[in-house]
Amino acid sequence: MYTIRSETPEDWWEVEALYDLCFAPGREALSSYRLRDGVDRVVGLSMLARDSGGILAGAIRYWPVRVGGAPTLLLGPVAVHPTRQGEGIGGGLIAESLGKAREFGWSRVMLVGDAPYYARFGFTRLNGVEMPPPTNPDRVLGMELEDGAWRGVTGEVTRAL
Known part of the structure; x- marks a missing residue:
């Protein structure tokens, strides 16, 4: 049994320790981290799962970005x-947070990840969306939270400030 809830500022170090454990050293050197520099996580969508003993089992974060100027959610890590x-x-965590994203009025979400895993949630490859290098274009995936939200949205992914 797990409880999913929004991440709070008090959870920050524990979540960071989980990311350090799960990802390779130098994870913060990835291009997606440049999009997060100096930008706050999306409150209410960055979530965590704890077991019945209160132990952190998983976490997900979202960041605002722009794709060709259009406001977009960046899922990850x-x-x-x-x-x-x-x-x-x-x-x-993915299903719960995407449901909340719809409730909060977001229309599109993107990520850099493994297509076979994320396809089951409705993510597909985004053509014409350019992540900062070095990013494999085959790993740039997106999902519409509102019908037609990706129609005509192309270009560089930039920080939302």
């Missing part, structure tokens, strides 16, 4: 503690 992988925690 999402991580599940290695001892809890395969229990559906990551999928639960």
Whole structure:
């Protein structure tokens, strides 16, 4: 049994430790982190899952970006503690947070990730959306939270300030 709730400022260090555990050293050197520099996470969408004992099992964060000037959500990172992988925690965090994103009025979301994993949530490859290098274009995925939200939206992904 897991409880999913919004991340609070008090959770920050614990979530960062989970990301350090789950991702390779130098994770903050990735181009997606340049889009996050100096920009606050999206309140209410950055969430975490805790087990019945209060232990952090997984976390997901979202950041505002612009694609060709259009406001867009950037999903990531999402991580599940290695001892809890395969229990559906990551999928639960993604589904819950995407539902909240719709409620909050966001129309589109993107990420850099593995297409086979994210396809089950409705993500597909984004053509014409340019992440800062070095990013493999095949890993730039998007999903419409509102019908037609990606129609005509192309160009560089930039920080939302």
